Structure formats: C-alpha cells, structure tokens
Amino acid sequence: MAPTSVSPPPLRPPKANTQKYKVALCQLLVSADKEENIARARSRIEAAADAGAMLIVMPEIWCCPYSMDTLPSYAEDIDGGASPSISMLSEVAAARKITIVGGSIPEKASGKVFNTCCVIGTDGQILAKHRKLHLFEIDIPGDIKLNESDTSTGGQEPTVVDTDVGRIGIGICHDIRFPELAMLYRSRGAHLICYPSAFNISTGELLWDLMQKSRAVDNQLFVATCSPARDPNTKSEYMIWGHSSLIGPFGEVLAAARHEEATVMGEVDLSMIQSTRENLPLEMQSRGDLYRLVDVQRQRETASNGARARGSGERRRSGQ
Numbered sequence: 135m136a137p138t139s140v141s142p143p144p145l146r147p148p149k150a151n152t153q154k155y156k157v158a159l160c161q162l163l164v165s166a167d168k169e170e171n172i173a174r175a176r177s178r179i180e181a182a183a184d185a186g187a188m189l190i191v192m193p194e195i196w197c198c199p200y201s202m203d204t205l206p207s208y209a210e211d212i213d214g215g216a217s218p219s220i221s222m223l224s225e226v227a228a229a230r231k232i233t234i235v236g237g238s239i240p241e242k243a244s245g246k247v248f249n250t251c252c253v254i255g256t257d258g259q260i261l262a263k264h265r266k267l268h269l270f271e272i273d274i275p276g277d278i279k280l281n282e283s284d285t286s287t288g289g290q291e292p293t294v295v296d297t298d299v300g301r302i303g304i305g306i307c308h309d310i311r312f313p314e315l316a317m318l319y320r321s322r323g324a325h326l327i328c329y330p331s332a333f334n335i336s337t338g339e340l341l342w343d344l345m346q347k348s349r350a351v352d353n354q355l356f357v358a359t360c361s362p363a364r365d366p367n368t369k370s371e372y373m374i375w376g377h378s379s380l381i382g383p384f385g386e387v388l389a390a391a392r393h394e395e396a397t398v399m400g401e402v403d404l405s406m407i408q409s410t411r412e413n414l415p416l417e418m419q420s421r422g423d424l425y426r427l428v429d430v431q432r433q434r435e436t437a438s439n440g441a442r443a444r445g446s447g448e449r450r451r452s453g454q
C-alpha cells in the first residue's frame with residue numbers, strides 16, 4: 135500500500151473551552167511502602183488543585199520504587215478494578231474536578247506486567263490507558279545496565295486523548311526518545327504531550343532537557359514531564375534525575391523542578407501553539423515531496439474498513 139502522508143487536523147479547542155490553565159507537576163519522593171506513596175500523592179494532588187491547577191501530571195512508577203526486581207510484586211489489576219493507586223486518582227479527580235495524567239504504575243493483565251499511565255477525567259473516569267511502548271534497555275559498561283523487558287511487556291498503541299484541558303498525547307519516559315511518536319501526536323492534533331518519566335543521572339544530565347525541548351520545538355506544542363524525586367538515601371543503583379518540567383512550543387521553560395521532592399506549577403496558554411505556528415510555519419515549509427510521516431495504525435484501520443465495505447458490497451450483490 136502506498137504510504138499516505140499525515141498532516142495535522144485544525145487544532146480543536148479543549149472540551150472546557152479553556153485557553154489558559156495551570157498545570158502541576160508532582161515530583162514525588164517514592165518509598166517501598168505503597169500505602170504511604172498513595173497518601174503522599176493524594177495530599178500533593180489536593181494541594182495543587184487547591185492552588186488552582188486544572189491538570190496534574192504524576193511521575194513514572196510513583197506507587198513503588200522504579201526497580202526491576204520488585205516492580206512485578208506491586209502490580210495492580212486496573213481493568214479488574216483492583217487498583218488502589220488508580221482508585222485514589224479517580225476519587226481526587228472527581229472530587230476536585232481536575233484532569234490527571236496519572237504518571238504510571240505497574241499493571242498486571244493477562245499474566246503480564248505493563249508500565250501503564252491512566253488519564254483520568256474531571257468525572258473520575260479513566261479516559262485513556264497508555265502502556266509504555268518502548269521499554270528501556272541500556273548497557274553502558276561500568277555505569278548503568280537495565281533491561282525493562284526482563285519484567286515488563288511493551289504496549290501496542292499510541293495514545294491521544296481529548297480532555298477538558300485539551301488534546302493530550304502520552305508517552306512514558308524512554309518513549310520520549312522516539313521523535314516519530316511525538317510527530318504522530320502532533321499529526322493527530324495534540325496540544326500537549328505528557329511524558330511521566332524516571333530518568334537516571336547517567337542519561338539525565340546530558341539528554342533530559344535536550345529531548346523534552348526537542349519534542350516541543352519540533353512539533354510546536356507543549357511538553358510536560360514528571361519524574362519521581364531523587365532519594366539521596368536510596369540503596370538502589372538507579373539514581374533518579376528528577377527535573378520535571380513544562381516546556382512551551384518555542385522551547386520556553388515554563389516550570390522546572392530540581393531533583394528534590396516538589397510540586398511545580400506552570401501555565402499552558404493554548405494560543406501560544408497557534409502563534410508559534412504562524413510565526414514560524416514549519417508545517418508549510420516541510421518538504422513532503424522528500425520525506426513524510428506515516429500513521430501506520432490509521433493506514434491499517436483504513437485498509438480494514440475498506441476490506442469490510444468491499445465484503446459487504448459483494449455479499450449484497452450476491453444476495454447473501
């Protein structure tokens with residue numbers, strides 16, 4: 135099948151028609167005690183909502199330590215309704231009428247473990263579930279070695295979701311390294327891409343700022359990242375980088391944490407997307423005659439819809 139190029143739909147206003155709103159990034163200190171983590175997260179989210187945040191972004195793996203050895207023992211059955219972490223997020227979202235990008239938690243489903251982000255709407259319902267697509271595999275001799283695929287399974291679907299505060303694309307940590315995913319989200323009309331993350335100090339110092347700004351400026355949209363806080367007393371070799379940030383469509387740093395526990399707030403002004411794209415019209419300048427993004431998922435859907443339509447046409451003609 136010939137690839138079809140992808141151009142973005144016009145940006146739709148968010149459901150609540152909110153052009154400007156506050157985002158809170160809750161950079162939580164995470165311990166081995168799940169109940170304590172949930173209680174801590176709840177009080178940070180409530181405090182951020184009280185301070186006016188309409189969108190809260192949580193870290194990658196915030197209900198337990200980001201440790202491949204112990205992760206599966208903390209996994210929760212989200213679809214089976216046995217997830218204390220997601221229940222808490224739903225309760226708070228509904229009570230405070232806020233949207234939550236719920237970081238990620240280990241999810242157990244079909245005998246597997248996924249690294250999963252739930253997006254919760256202002257009525258407390260799960261609007262979308264994103265399973266980390268690209269598992270983190272790294273081996274720098276003498277520095278860091280980690281294989282997420284030893285314990286986790288990768289997801290199969292990119293995630294773009296309409297919320298009261300706009301259209302949001304989701305990636306989890308290592309997903310940020312794949313520019314095509316962010317381009318796909320832009321092509322599907324995302325205003326903001328959220329990357330709950332848990333970068334470590336080996337990669338974070340050089341790459342963290344660079345990648346979040348790149349995803350934002352390449353696609354001329356907002357990027358929000360949220361990490362757990364660094365625990366200076368950790369016995370784990372995996373030392374968290376931190377530095378949760380909100381980046382604007384021109385690469386502006388609108389909010390940034392350091393490495394310790396903190397909630398940082400920044401403002402998203404959706405009109406900045408349009409003005410950046412008018413001031414610097416990359417979309418119009420891009421050379422679609424030389425290169426282009428292919429939305430493989432949409433292409434598959436179109437092909438299978440076409441096959442279904444042809445099948446039913448043939449059945450009608452043959453009187454079946």
Ligand SMILES: NC(=O)CC(=O)C(=O)O
Pocket residue numbers: 194269270306307308309331332333334337338
């Ligand atoms: N959790 C991760 O995916 C970590 C990562 O990407 C990193 O560079 O650190």
